[in-house]
Amino acid sequence: CYGMPVGAEVFETCVQIGRFEYIIEEYRKYATYQRIYRMEEKIAICHNPRARDSNIRQALIDRFGAVGTKKNPGYFYGFKKDIWAAMAVAVTYHDKYLTDRE
Structure with missing residues (x-):
């Protein structure tokens, strides 16, 4: 966390990542x-290593369309902070590792 203090959630996330990696290694052929x-995410989506969450969110909206409203929901209607982060990871993975295959 670049020298900043972190809470228990960060360490719990590290433990969970380790568990996921262990399970995937056990079933590597699948x-x-x-x-x-x-x-990687900042550079892939915003082309700037100093991008912030708001910049990433705006770049995703520019790429895929508006959030929308309840009456006229867009692609991202209902997204919250964690869902935006997950979408950014998915888009980065797609652009870096799957685009060549299509």
């Missing part, structure tokens, strides 16, 4: 994984 680091 699944693989690739870590996506925050810096």
Whole structure:
């Protein structure tokens, strides 16, 4: 966390990542994984390593369309902070590792 204090949630996330990796290694012939680091995500989506969450969110909206409203929901209608982060990881993975295959 770049020298900043962190809470128990960060360490719990590390434990969970380790568990997922262990399970995937056990079933390697059925699944693989690739870590996506925050810096990769910023560069892949915003082309700037200093991008913030708001910049990433806006870049995703520019790429896929508006959030929308309840009456006229867009692609991202109902997304919350964690869902935006997951979408950014998925888009980064797609662009870096799957685009060549299509």
